[in-house]
Amino acid sequence: MGVLAVTGSTGNVGGRVARLLAAAGVPQRLIVRDPARAPRLAGASLAIATYSDGEAARRALDGVQTLFMVSGAEAADRVDQHRSFIDTAVAQDDIAEVVSAVLREPAGYDAATLSLTGREALTFHDIAEVLGARYEPETVDEAYASRAKYGAPDWQVDAWVSTYTAVAAGELAGITDTVQRITGHPPRTLADLLER
Numbered sequence: 491m492g493v494l495a496v497t498g499s500t501g502n503v504g505g506r507v508a509r510l511l512a513a514a515g516v517p518q519r520l521i522v523r524d525p526a527r528a529p530r531l532a533g534a535s536l537a538i539a540t541y542s543d544g545e546a547a548r549r550a551l552d553g554v555q556t557l558f559m560v561s562g563a564e565a566a567d568r569v570d571q572h573r574s575f576i577d578t579a580v581a582q583d584d585i586a587e588v589v590s591a592v593l594r595e596p597a598g599y600d601a602a603t604l605s606l607t608g609r610e611a612l613t614f615h616d617i618a619e620v621l622g623a624r625y626e627p628e629t630v631d632e633a634y635a636s637r638a639k640y641g642a643p644d645w646q647v648d649a650w651v652s653t654y655t656a657v658a659a660g661e662l663a664g665i666t667d668t669v670q671r672i673t674g675h676p677p678r679t680l681a682d683l684l685e686r
């Protein structure tokens with residue numbers, strides 16, 4: 491049987507996926523940039539590669555049949571990271587469970603795109619209310635202005651703001667049953683996370 495490889499195991503999502511696979515007794519190859527920071531997990535071997543190094547990537551991927559590749563993290567600004575923690579840390583566990591289940595039985599998912607959502611369609615007003623806070627909408631110009639203080643390059647500010655323009659355009663609207671269907675349990679809610 492071909493090798494199963496996971497990147498990003500030094501980070502949030504990849505780390506959760508790798509731990510779930512190890513707990514399920516699945517052998518895996520962790521492809522990392524810095525082996526000193528790789529999680530020590532039963533059944534896991536290490537290979538070293540960064541995405542931009544084609545030679546190292548080819549060596550690290552030798553014999554790999556199934557790969558979970560975490561997209562390279564953008565350096566988000568700290569305030570946005572703290573805000574997004576609230577509505578994504580629930581999501582990371584659900585994502586990792588779905589990924590771990592798919593990696594263990596990948597045959598049915600060739601070329602599949604899975605859209606994962608929570609079980610509630612929340613507006614930012616709803617989220618603020620749950621947190622006992624108040625949501626203040628910004629225009630696109632205000633969004634750029636409020637992020638200007640970080641001195642980030644234009645592409646990065648575009649990336650930050652585009653998250654919210656995508657939400658405003660309804661691109662992230664709607665809920666799916668993918669988490670329930672694949673993990674057998676409903677997605678975690680914001681209230682679940684806050685309780686935890």
Ligand SMILES: NC(=O)c1ccc[n+]([C@@H]2O[C@H](COP(=O)([O-])OP(=O)(O)OC[C@H]3O[C@@H](n4cnc5c(N)ncnc54)[C@H](OP(=O)(O)O)[C@@H]3O)[C@@H](O)[C@H]2O)c1
Nearest residue numbers: 498499500501502503504523540541560561562563564578
């Ligand atoms: N977690 C969230 O709430 C959230 C929300 C929206 C989008 N996302 C996106 O989802 C992705 C994963 O999120 P995360 O929270 O797991 O990120 P993370 O904790 O920052 O982890 C990113 C992982 O990817 C590895 N990595 C980054 N660039 C790499 C490269 N060029 N070559 C090889 N490995 C590389 C990192 O390795 P090192 O440890 O060596 O840096 C790290 O293990 C990111 O792209 C993030 O922007 C996350």
